[in-house]
Amino acid sequence: MRAAIAAAEVSDTLSIALISKVYPMRSHTVSAEGGAGAAFGDDDSPDLHAFDTIRGSDYLADQDAVEAFVTEAPREITQLEHWGCPWSREPDGHMAVRAFGGMSVNRTVFAADKTGFHLLHTLFQTSLKYDSIVRHDEFFVTSLLNEDGRCAGVAAVDLRDSEVRCFVAKAVILCTGGLGRIFSFTTNASINTGDGMALAYRAGVPLKDMEFVQYHPTGLPGTGILMTEASRGEGGYLINKEGQRFLEEYIPSKMELGPRDILSRAIMQEIEKGRAFEGPYGEYVHLDVRHLGEKLIDEKLPFVRELVRKFVGIDPLHEPIPVRPVVHYMMGGIDTDMMGRTPLPGLYSAGETACVSMNGANRLGSNSLSECLVFGARVGSQAARDALDATAPAQEPLAQLAEAEQDRLVDGYLEKEGGRERIAPIRRELQTAMERGAGVFRTEESLKEAVEEVRGLKDRYRDLAISDRDRAFNTELVAALELGNMLDVAETVVASGLERRESRGSHTRRDARDRDDERYLKHTLASSTPDGPKIEYRDVTITRWPPAERKY
Amino acid sequence: MKRTEAPPRYPVYVPKVSRIWWLRTGPFRRFAAREITSMFAAIFSVGMLLFLFALSRGRAAYDGFLHWLKLPWVIALSAVILGAVLYHTATWFRLTTRIIVIRLGGRTVPTVVIAAGLVAALLGASALVAYFHIWF
Amino acid sequence: MADPTMTLKVARYRPEHRPKPYFDEYEVPYREDMVVLDALNYIKDELDGSLAYRWSCRMGVCGSCGMMVNYKPRLTCSTFLREFYPKHVVVEPLENFPIIRDLVIDMSDFMEKLRTVKPWIIRTDEHSVDEGEYLQPPEQVDRYKQFSMCINCMLCYAACPVYAKDQEFIGPAALALAYRYNLDTRDQGQDERQQIVAVDWGIWDCTFVGECSVVCPKDVDPAAAIQRSKVAATTKSMMSMLLPFGVEREED
Numbered sequence: 001m002r003a004a005i006a007a008a009e010v011s012d013t014l015s016i017a018l019i020s021k022v023y024p025m026r027s028h029t030v031s032a033e034g035g036a037g038a039a040f041g042d043d044d045s046p047d048l049h050a051f052d053t054i055r056g057s058d059y060l061a062d063q064d065a066v067e068a069f070v071t072e073a074p075r076e077i078t079q080l081e082h083w084g085c086p087w088s089r090e091p092d093g094h095m096a097v098r099a100f101g102g103m104s105v106n107r108t109v110f111a112a113d114k115t116g117f118h119l120l121h122t123l124f125q126t127s128l129k130y131d132s133i134v135r136h137d138e139f140f141v142t143s144l145l146n147e148d149g150r151c152a153g154v155a156a157v158d159l160r161d162s163e164v165r166c167f168v169a170k171a172v173i174l175c176t177g178g179l180g181r182i183f184s185f186t187t188n189a190s191i192n193t194g195d196g197m198a199l200a201y202r203a204g205v206p207l208k209d210m211e212f213v214q215y216h217p218t219g220l221p222g223t224g225i226l227m228t229e230a231s232r233g234e235g236g237y238l239i240n241k242e243g244q245r246f247l248e249e250y251i252p253s254k255m256e257l258g259p260r261d262i263l264s265r266a267i268m269q270e271i272e273k274g275r276a277f278e279g280p281y282g283e284y285v286h287l288d289v290r291h292l293g294e295k296l297i298d299e300k301l302p303f304v305r306e307l308v309r310k311f312v313g314i315d316p317l318h319e320p321i322p323v324r325p326v327v328h329y330m331m332g333g334i335d336t337d338m339m340g341r342t343p344l345p346g347l348y349s350a351g352e353t354a355c356v357s358m359n360g361a362n363r364l365g366s367n368s369l370s371e372c373l374v375f376g377a378r379v380g381s382q383a384a385r386d387a388l389d390a391t392a393p394a395q396e397p398l399a400q401l402a403e404a405e406q407d408r409l410v411d412g413y414l415e416k417e418g419g420r421e422r423i424a425p426i427r428r429e430l431q432t433a434m435e436r437g438a439g440v441f442r443t444e445e446s447l448k449e450a451v452e453e454v455r456g457l458k459d460r461y462r463d464l465a466i467s468d469r470d471r472a473f474n475t476e477l478v479a480a481l482e483l484g485n486m487l488d489v490a491e492t493v494v495a496s497g498l499e500r501r502e503s504r505g506s507h508t509r510r511d512a513r514d515r516d517d518e519r520y521l522k523h524t525l526a527s528s529t530p531d532g533p534k535i536e537y538r539d540v541t542i543t544r545w546p547p548a549e550r551k552y
Numbered sequence: 553m554k555r556t557e558a559p560p561r562y563p564v565y566v567p568k569v570s571r572i573w574w575l576r577t578g579p580f581r582r583f584a585a586r587e588i589t590s591m592f593a594a595i596f597s598v599g600m601l602l603f604l605f606a607l608s609r610g611r612a613a614y615d616g617f618l619h620w621l622k623l624p625w626v627i628a629l630s631a632v633i634l635g636a637v638l639y640h641t642a643t644w645f646r647l648t649t650r651i652i653v654i655r656l657g658g659r660t661v662p663t664v665v666i667a668a669g670l671v672a673a674l675l676g677a678s679a680l681v682a683y684f685h686i687w688f
Numbered sequence: 689m690a691d692p693t694m695t696l697k698v699a700r701y702r703p704e705h706r707p708k709p710y711f712d713e714y715e716v717p718y719r720e721d722m723v724v725l726d727a728l729n730y731i732k733d734e735l736d737g738s739l740a741y742r743w744s745c746r747m748g749v750c751g752s753c754g755m756m757v758n759y760k761p762r763l764t765c766s767t768f769l770r771e772f773y774p775k776h777v778v779v780e781p782l783e784n785f786p787i788i789r790d791l792v793i794d795m796s797d798f799m800e801k802l803r804t805v806k807p808w809i810i811r812t813d814e815h816s817v818d819e820g821e822y823l824q825p826p827e828q829v830d831r832y833k834q835f836s837m838c839i840n841c842m843l844c845y846a847a848c849p850v851y852a853k854d855q856e857f858i859g860p861a862a863l864a865l866a867y868r869y870n871l872d873t874r875d876q877g878q879d880e881r882q883q884i885v886a887v888d889w890g891i892w893d894c895t896f897v898g899e900c901s902v903v904c905p906k907d908v909d910p911a912a913a914i915q916r917s918k919v920a921a922t923t924k925s926m927m928s929m930l931l932p933f934g935v936e937r938e939e940d
Binding site: 562563566567569577587653 | 898
């Protein structure tokens with residue numbers, strides 16, 4: 001939506017189609033809680049924000065992208081404020097900031113603990129102002145339409161009647177979020193199935209750094225519901241079975257405000273050492289906010305309290321919260337440059353779907369919401385400017401491609417004969433395979449096994465049959481298409497992970513515990529071939545921060 | 553921002569609304585009671601008008617009216633009207649606390665205080681009327 | 689001993705097969721921490737893949753999963769089966785909306801209503817972003833904060849008898865959103881919005897039944913927003929009659 005608004009502001013002669021498989025206020029940004037980081041304060045500077053981000057990324061981030069990001073982030077936050085976002089304030093009326101993991105100074109702007117919710121609704125409501133933005137709600141994009149080596153539109157299924165519609169466009173921007181649902185235990189919503197990444201991948205665009213899956217340290221066991229980093233930012237503790245703040249042993253300088261990958265590893269190690277609690281949904285440690293007091297909790301963490309009361313049945317004011325590491329964010333994504341352009345002309349991407357790379361091997365908390373704003377705006381205006389100069393694509397060949405898509409859907413799903421596999425078992429086995437093979441700690445064997453399992457599941461997917469053959473709002477068709485996308489991106493995750501024989505950021509190999517800058521100070525590029533993903537490497541862009549040991 | 557206009561290929565089903573929707577649930581029945589008792593407040597006002605009318609027509613008419621008021625069925629009716637008006641008043645006091653927001657020095661006055669204020673005003677006005685009716 | 693189960697009676701509507709809605713009954717395994725949404729997912733995954741419904745975040749913040757559970761509008765991701773166990777649960781699509789399929793309703797009227805109230809900051813004198821943020825002390829944020837919590841779940845529209853009878857009614861969520869912007873000190877569009885909401889199919893159509901606020905899962909209290917809008921609108925009209933040459937912006 002940020003990109004759509006940016007594009008609309010470039011010129012009102014452009015017609016902008018906002019296509020989404022769900023209504024815009026359901027996007028998973030709505031669940032983000034903690035805040036958006038930006039270098040505002042007098043004790044802060046963009047350079048410091050850049051350093052924190054680059055160090056947090058284990059030096060895999062492209063530093064020119066980070067520099068652009070930290071420079072524009074404060075402006076974007078203020079822009080949202082002008083559009084009505086209810087940022088929490090200091091008594092004098094200025095926007096307040098809180099502490100967050102991996103940040104040297106407090107620079108996370110927040111709206112209580114529902115920052116993503118307020119951000120998304122502000123963007124959605126503001127976007128209603130622009131007549132040039134036309135929404136196509138509940139349209140599922142099944143394929144990019146490429147013509148003459150250029151992306152010239154998309155084919156999307158209208159869920160109301162399962163008809164494929166052809167959208168001809170001079171620029172296509174993919175912002176479809178992450179892929180958490182390829183794992184069984186994730187904070188992500190049901191809709192996060194890597195659709196945009198799969199679309200680009202199948203169209204020949206490489207996916208970058210897919211092995212870097214962020215495990216957020218504090219998710220509720222069972223449901224996977226996120227317990228925001230803000231609960232630690234406001235002073236919460238992580239305690240093991242023995243009642244100790246165990247992070248003393250792992251990252252004493254930062255304790256609970258260390259970067260997420262280090263904390264997740266620490267919790268998993270506590271579990272392996274037998275110092276964690278046991279529960280029906282696996283082992284866990286405690287997140288203790290009791291000492292923060294009712295006033296602070298109700299003012300700064302009200303949503304956390306509500307969630308814990310509802311889904312765990314305890315009051316975090318009186319009892320500690322059970323938490324364990326949970327899949328949360330994908331650092332990798334579609335290969336783009338700093339303006340969101342992909343190697344395929346006419347195709348752009350921004351947000352979690354893209355990999356610029358700004359987050360490298362590990363993302364700092366609160367950088368993602370700012371990332372959406374900064375790169376959403378950059379990519380929107382870049383794509384709009386390019387579109388103004390571009391020639392309109394020829395409609396006829398694209399219409400034929402869309403017709404072919406319609407046939408593919410009908411023959412492959414809606415009227416398919418035979419087929420013995422069902423969606424739920426394949427999906428469950430994929431999720432289990434990913435949990436096992438691409439967890440917090442990985443090995444050569446676990447990844448090799450996962451590669452084999454995913455390949456096997458892709459074969460079984462070809463034999464899939466759905467039981468719902470209706471055309472009116474067929475959600476089983478959607479689930480089947482999502483599963484296809486999930487399998488495609490999953491194979492890039494495990495293949496990239498297998499080839500990276502080092503540990504960096506959130507990719508930790510038990511059989512290669514050290515960081516290897518000589519061989520691997522590079523981005524992984526996974527491209528689609530008939531035999532599976534082909535892995536190549538590209539150097540990281542270093543400007544002013546030479547890679548050093550990641551010390552806290 | 554506009555939504556594309558495309559008529560649905562498959563018919564949507566539009567459920568019909570029952571005429572007696574207000575009998576269906578507890579909250580709806582209480583809502584109906586609140587609205588219906590407002591009529592009793594109107595009836596009471598009409599009664600007051602009749603009273604004034606009788607008063608304006610002289611002693612005989614006034615006495616006749618008072619005599620009529622003491623008939624058993626009129627007393628029964630009056631009791632019903634009083635009950636309905638009190639119920640209506642109670643619901644309106646509750647509603648008022650939801651609507652009126654009074655800010656004093658940056659903090660909002662609690663709803664209990666507003667409700668208490670309304671009840672106090674009612675009792676005060678009733679006391680005044682009673683004084684004039686009974687002792688004056 | 690068999691594992692505990694529970695029965696769900698789920699409303700279906702399949703326009704390509706039957707012209708009217710009907711019910712299907714399913715038996716699902718029961719666990720104490722299961723919500724209605726978990727039961728629906730079990731049905732779709734294991735029993736009947738053709739059951740269609742909306743859901744996404746499963747944590748009560750996206751607003752997708754509103755349905756009638758035992759005749760009350762609820763978020764199925766936040767409604768626990770243990771509230772009803774061992775009795776059966778009836779799941780139907782949200783009331784007062786046309787049904788597209790099974791538990792999926794047509795939201796286009798709601799989306800349009802949201803747009804009509806101009807839910808964005810309207811400024812007569814726009815400050816540049818480079819000048820920094822508009823200052824807004826915490827007390828001013830508190831004035832509208834509650835009304836900004838709406839997740840657009842439409843439970844209030846399902847509960848509103850006015851909307852049931854009159855689909856022209858702008859409705860609780862949209863009117864509460866308009867009120868939220870009117871209260872925001874950064875906004876200068878109260879007059880514009882008043883023209884839109886102070887009409888017969890806007891705030892004046894509301895009879896303060898109050899059920900919208902009762903069912904709201906986020907305590908937005910749209911009923912209060914609408915009644916206060918009525919007070920504000922009336923005050924404004926009276927003031928403009930008494931002081932036709934302009935009046936200070938009213939504190940609501």
